Amino acid sequence: MIAANAAAPFLKFHRRWRRLGWHAVTGFLFGYVVLHSLSMLIFQWLDPRMAEAMPNHRAAGSLLAAAVHSFQPDMLPMGLVFGLVGAAIATFYGYHRLAVSFQRDRLAQELARNEKLRGELAVQNEELAALELANRRTTQFMAHDFKTALNCVGGFAGQLLAKPGLRDDREVAEALTCIRRQAHRMTGAVLDLLQLARMGEKGKPSVQRLSVTEVLHEAVGDFSLPAHAARIGLGDRHRRCPPLCANRDLLRRVLCNLVSNAIKHNGPNTRVCVDAEVSESGREVLFSCRDDGAGIPPEVLPLLFRKFAPAKEFSHGSSGLGLAFCKAAVEAHWGRIWCENLPQGSQFCFTIPLDKEHSHDQCIYDI
Amino acid sequence: MTNVSTTSKHILVVDDEPDFAALLRSILSDAGYTVSTAYDCEDALSQARTRRPDLITLDIQMPRRSGIHFYHKLKKDDRVRNVPVVVVTGLTRDREMENLIHSLLEPDKLPHPQAYVEKPVEAERFLQVVEETLACPIGQDR
Numbered sequence: 001m002i003a004a005n006a007a008a009p010f011l012k013f014h015r016r017w018r019r020l021g022w023h024a025v026t027g028f029l030f031g032y033v034v035l036h037s038l039s040m041l042i043f044q045w046l047d048p049r050m051a052e053a054m055p056n057h058r059a060a061g062s063l064l065a066a067a068v069h070s071f072q073p074d075m076l077p078m079g080l081v082f083g084l085v086g087a088a089i090a091t092f093y094g095y096h097r098l099a100v101s102f103q104r105d106r107l108a109q110e111l112a113r114n115e116k117l118r119g120e121l122a123v124q125n126e127e128l129a130a131l132e133l134a135n136r137r138t139t140q141f142m143a144h145d146f147k148t149a150l151n152c153v154g155g156f157a158g159q160l161l162a163k164p165g166l167r168d169d170r171e172v173a174e175a176l177t178c179i180r181r182q183a184h185r186m187t188g189a190v191l192d193l194l195q196l197a198r199m200g201e202k203g204k205p206s207v208q209r210l211s212v213t214e215v216l217h218e219a220v221g222d223f224s225l226p227a228h229a230a231r232i233g234l235g236d237r238h239r240r241c242p243p244l245c246a247n248r249d250l251l252r253r254v255l256c257n258l259v260s261n262a263i264k265h266n267g268p269n270t271r272v273c274v275d276a277e278v279s280e281s282g283r284e285v286l287f288s289c290r291d292d293g294a295g296i297p298p299e300v301l302p303l304l305f306r307k308f309a310p311a312k313e314f315s316h317g318s319s320g321l322g323l324a325f326c327k328a329a330v331e332a333h334w335g336r337i338w339c340e341n342l343p344q345g346s347q348f349c350f351t352i353p354l355d356k357e358h359s360h361d362q363c364i365y366d367i
Numbered sequence: 368m369t370n371v372s373t374t375s376k377h378i379l380v381v382d383d384e385p386d387f388a389a390l391l392r393s394i395l396s397d398a399g400y401t402v403s404t405a406y407d408c409e410d411a412l413s414q415a416r417t418r419r420p421d422l423i424t425l426d427i428q429m430p431r432r433s434g435i436h437f438y439h440k441l442k443k444d445d446r447v448r449n450v451p452v453v454v455v456t457g458l459t460r461d462r463e464m465e466n467l468i469h470s471l472l473e474p475d476k477l478p479h480p481q482a483y484v485e486k487p488v489e490a491e492r493f494l495q496v497v498e499e500t501l502a503c504p505i506g507q508d509r
């Protein structure tokens with residue numbers, strides 16, 4: 001059975017070449033018998049004197065005479081020429097068909113392979129989707145656990161810091177502040193990661209109406225900011241900003257990321273200034289975070305805002321996710337984010353549209 | 368002002384994670400509330416029935432859906448159905464989560480919780496929500 005199967009293509013191949021042979025023979029016969037006779041007829045018709053030259057006088061002038069004459073031995077070379085021409089044409093035609101049939105076979109094979117591959121791809125896709133779902137569930141589950149655990153750590157540190165007896169002991173207060181800061185920092189990172197994943201997989205964040213000044217104050221006073229964050233200043237243009245429709249947590253995390261970057265990637269004496277103003281067009285609020293540090297290293301510039309950019313370019317101990325999160329969060333609000341190096345230090349800017357209709361649409365989802 | 372209005376208020380904290388429950392308890396009792404805690408559905412129900420609290424904070428994501436179970440049983444018990452509930456959740460508060468909760472409550476036409484608080488819980492915001500919820504008795508709200 002298997003042997004028969006294996007021999008099948010060969011047999012098919014063989015049969016095809018044999019058919020080509022038949023084509024040649026038929027072509028030859030057709031040329032010799034039909035075309036040759038026909039040519040005789042045509043010659044006779046063109047030049048009646050030829051009929052006289054034919055030895056078979058009795059049939060002279062009749063159609064048959066020409067046909068019969070074409071089979072005379074002295075006409076053999078002529079017949080051979082016609083036969084060969086016929087054979088050549090037929091062989092050419094046969095060869096063409098053969099090529100087409102080979103191509104058709106190849107195509108069929110290709111199609112079958114495609115079909116098979118498509119099937120495999122579908123299976124793989126399904127597996128991938130299942131894996132991604134499992135992955136997402138695990139991430140969510142872990143993030144939930146982390147959030148709760150870190151919330152306990154940071155929350156209790158905060159509670160203890162509020163107790164006058166403990167707050168007044170400098171050493172204890174410092175330790176508690178440190179615990180609270182690290183817990184808040186980790187919580188921030190977990191939330192950013194979660195949000196980044198969420199924003200990738202589905203639409204827009206829920207938004208609410210917020211005061212720009214309030215958000216800026218919240219961000220600048222965030223417990224997650226590094227210990228030497230004493231030199232963070234707020235500009236004074238933000239007070240003239242109208243309320244904004246945005247997701248409070250996302251906006252605060254974006255600002256926190258920018259401020260903490262400015263401190264983390266520059267010396268402890270860096271001055272940071274955060275502000276917001278209505279842009280020139282009057283259609284968006286322009287947030288800015290400016291520092292007087294060393295500026296962005298040129299080799300890092302093209303990689304900024306890129307998720308999982310090659311980490312070796314970034315400063316030591318960085319995940320390089322901070323700005324990717326910022327970009328995703330700002331773009332989820334239909335805003336833009338960019339950065340520019342100043343003569344001294346750098347400035348990160350982003351916009352959140354004020355567009356009335358736009359924000360009205362979204363604010364329907366206020367919760 | 369808090370002293371007068373809140374010392375008499377009793378809050379039941381329901382959360383399967385004792386440490387987290389302890390944190391909420393600490394925040395609430397520092398603000399002058401009387402607090403008791405329960406770590407599972409049964410305990411929470413019996414506590415709610417024996418000593419009707421003024422407010423319940425509930426972790427909706429307790430294992431084996433016991434958070435949802437608790438909410439169902441609470442709302443079907445005439446004695447305690449009017450106790451306002453603040454849901455504390457690790458899910459981000461957005462349409463997805465609200466849809467989830469709606470779908471859980473919808474079949475039985477149960478009323479929705481009075482408020483949601485997301486983890487990480489910040490003392491100030493949490494207390495604000497609790498205060499607002501207490502100030503707005505059931506039946507009068509949205």
Ligand SMILES: Nc1ncnc2c1ncn2[C@@H]1O[C@H](COP(=O)(O)OP(=O)(O)OP(=O)(O)O)[C@@H](O)[C@H]1O
Binds near residue numbers: 266296300
């Ligand atoms: N204000 C700044 N001054 C100088 N360099 C900066 C500044 N902000 C960002 N950078 C550079 O951009 C890189 C990317 O920043 P990003 O916030 O994405 O990651 P990260 O801060 O290194 O890590 P993390 O994920 O913990 O935030 C940093 O490693 C740093 O080199």
Ligand SMILES: [Mg+2]
Binds near residue numbers: 322
């Ligand atoms: Mg960063």
